[in-house]
Amino acid sequence: MHFRLLGPLDVHVRGCDITPTAPKQRQILALLTARANRRVSAPALVSEVWGCEPPRTSTTALQTYIGAIRKTLALATGTTVRDITARRLITDGNGYLLRLADDEWDRPAFDRLVLQARTLRSDAEAPQAAELLGRALEMWRGVPFCNVPQGSSLTVQARVLSESHLAACEARIDALLRCRSFQEAVAEAVALVEEHPYHENVHAQLMRALYASGRRAAALEVYHLLSRRMSHDLGITPSPATRTLQHVMLQDRPDQRYLAASGVTV
Incomplete structure (x- = not known):
C-alpha cells in the first residue's frame, strides 16, 4: 500500500488505484494522510468537510465515511475491516489516526533527500546536493491535493507542502550555481x-x-x-x-x- 500526497492524492495497492471517488471520503482521507501517524480529532474532520455550520448528522456521517474508507482498504489488501481498524486507520479517543510506515507514503522520502542535500555545504559537494534535490523534486506530480475538495485544514496542509516544494527548488538552483x-x-x-x-x-x-x-x-x-x-x-x-x-x-x-x-x- 502506498499513499502519495506530493500532488494529487493517490492511493495504490499492488498497482491498483484505490483512491476514494466520493468527494467527502477523499477529503477525509487526504487530511488523515497529510497528518499521518498523528491523531486528527473528529471535530477537526467535521470542520474540514462541513465548515463552521455542520449538519446535526455530521458526526454520524463522519463515522460512515471512515467505515467506508476502512472497507476499501480491507478489500484492497485482502484483510478485514477489524484488522484495518486495529492496525491502519485507528480510532484514537475522539479522533482517528492513519498509521503509515515511512516507505508507505512519499513525504518522508522527499524530506529525507532534502535534508541530506542541505548538509552538503561545500562547493565540492554541490553536484551531489543538486542531484539529491533533483531526485526529491522528481517525486512531485503537481499541485498538492488538487483532486480533493479543500476546507480550512487541507488548505493549510497544501500550502505547507507547496512551500516545501518551493524551498527545495530554490536550494537546487543555489546548488547548481555553486557547481x-x-x-x-x-x-x-x-x-x-x-x-x-x-x-x-x-x-x-x-x-x-x-x-x-x-x-x-x-x-x-x-x-x-x-x-x-x-x-x-x-x-x-x-x-x-x-x-x-x-x-x-x-x-x-x-x-x-x-x-x-x-x-x-x-
Whole structure:
C-alpha cells in the first residue's frame, strides 16, 4: 500500500488505484494522510468537510465515511475491516489516526533527500546536493491535493507542502550555481519566476544565473521587470538586498567578493 500526497492524492495497492471517488471520503482521507501517524480529532474532520455550520448528522456521517474508507482498504489488501481498524486507520479517543510506515507514503522520502542535500555545504559537494534535490523534486506530480475538495485544514496542509516544494527548488538552483551549472540554473529559475512573479529570491537567483552565464543585460532586465511589477501592482520597491545585487551588476568592475558571496562565480 502506498499513499502519495506530493500532488494529487493517490492511493495504490499492488498497482491498483484505490483512491476514494466520493468527494467527502477523499477529503477525509487526504487530511488523515497529510497528518499521518498523528491523531486528527473528529471535530477537526467535521470542520474540514462541513465548515463552521455542520449538519446535526455530521458526526454520524463522519463515522460512515471512515467505515467506508476502512472497507476499501480491507478489500484492497485482502484483510478485514477489524484488522484495518486495529492496525491502519485507528480510532484514537475522539479522533482517528492513519498509521503509515515511512516507505508507505512519499513525504518522508522527499524530506529525507532534502535534508541530506542541505548538509552538503561545500562547493565540492554541490553536484551531489543538486542531484539529491533533483531526485526529491522528481517525486512531485503537481499541485498538492488538487483532486480533493479543500476546507480550512487541507488548505493549510497544501500550502505547507507547496512551500516545501518551493524551498527545495530554490536550494537546487543555489546548488547548481555553486557547481557552475549556469544554464541549468537559468532554465529552472525561469520556471520559478513564471510561477512566483513577486518572489524576490527566485528573481535574484535568475539574475545571478544569467550574470554568471555572461548575460548581464538579461540579468538586469529581470530586475527591471520585477521592480516595475512590484511598483505597479503592490506599490513597493525591491528589497535592499535585491537592489544591491542590481547595483553591483551595473558596475564595469563589480565587487567579486560580493558576487561570490551571492552565489555568482564568473
